[in-house]
Amino acid sequence: MTDLIQLENIGVTYHSKKVLDSLTLSIAAGEFIAVCGETGCGKSTMLRLILGAERPTSGRVLIDGRELPRPDRNRGYVPQKYSLFPDKTVLDNITFGPEMEEFGLIGMLTPRYYRRRAELREQAHAYLRQMGLQPGDGAKYPDQLSGGMQQRVAIAQALIMRPKILLMDEAFSALDPATRGGMQRLVRKLWAETGTTILFVTHNISEAIFLGTRVVVLGKDDPAGSSKVMFDLEIPEESREPSGIVGRDEMDRLSALIEGAGLGEKLEIGVA
């Protein structure tokens, strides 16, 4: 597999405080990377660098071998908060991307837009069904949906663009454990179906292990220092049970590694 994302010697400094230093990481197309680490270790910064929403102080971020200075349609984004446009209905949120891409700002004033709009809405309905939402939810505004439903719509909104990379920043952190479990299974299913490269940031190690084909743990040797990659663990698919849960032996191996590095207490062990 070729590397889709390359982080080369990345350093990030905020107000003369080094957050990331000499971070190097390669991600191949089709991988599901779960990035885990304690609060403030720079995992969201890393995601924002890949997204193009932030620039490194030193080093390079390459997407498909090129430095891309700002976010674009090839990198979908699902943040923890403000994931949907509050002024648009669910359907309008989902069709926003294709509409902008196909018609731009001015094209939306043409009659062709209104003819095409019906097709796009039909497509959006299909995504709604795939996300387990009801057709009636399409006319609702985001604040009329539960947190889990909002995140389902946000995923549909990102996936309708068929991005090469989907970046999810603590996307399920605000959800209750039951909803969170359902969302995790949904994302894994979508990953298996679409083959989209996913980078999922979480501070929950169990969630990271459940989701990722690779778990990257960021951390600091010294509390005042900058973060680096502490672990880059492959989770073999064959170690998973049919339900997707990682088998006991593999779990024990990972736990031993994490505990051995003294990270056990720092990483939230929650429901996977």
Add this chain to the structure above:
Amino acid sequence: MLRIDASPNRITTWTLSWFLFAAGIALYFYTSHSRHIENPEDKVVPSLTQLAQGTADAFLKPDSEQKDAGPAEGSLPAKFFSSMLWTDTVASSKRFAWSMALLVPAVLLGLHMGMFPIIGTFFLRFILFFDKIIALSVLPILFIAFGIDELSKVMLIVIGVTPTIILDSFNLTKSVPPEQIVKGFTLGAHDFGVTYRIVMKQILPRVLNSIRLNLKSIMLFLFAGEMIASQDGLAFRIALLRRHMGMNVIIPYVLWVALLLFLVDLTMRLLNKKIHPWFREA
């Protein structure tokens, strides 16, 4: 009774909310009555009869000084639409409408300042300074520069209100979560797509609220301009009547202005609710 978790019933709410109105009216008529006992010709606090006469004069009689005054006779609506009050209302409304129209570029400027750092850097410091200028203090300059016709009055409102609206729009734009902007880019929108289809749509209901809160300021500057240099308008009339101690007409005029402002505010609020059904007012 004075508990922070108190929930007054309907009768208490109604009584409490109208009490000060009733007390104000009672106090007014008590004062008026007392003054009229001492001097039956008192004009300072007109009696109900004097107020009724003044109201009828304002609402149903044309301006006697106006050459092209409408008919003094005719149906009630015809009398009203040729009345002094209506003529003044139309004159002031035109200026008010101009001022409101000039707020549109102000909102757009604030939006672009918030979205495009280059535009923000170019304008921000100047507008912050401009905002601190007391509009009434530059009134003489405006009259010298633009004359005493309509332009100087509209410019007074522009100087008085637009910096506030520009800065409000700028701050509202800045308060849109960065995640929304990043999201817009990831969904294929470019700079102007993000600006108009995401950010402007989100700030618009709040901008309308900000304009609503500034309605009184707009009217204040409009009245200042009209009182100092005008041949018509509601404030011109109030200033004119002041010279003749015409309190029996001034009071209906003041209440009419308050009613108009209330109606404009209500219309804007309902319009905001209608065109932004997603917006939950804080």
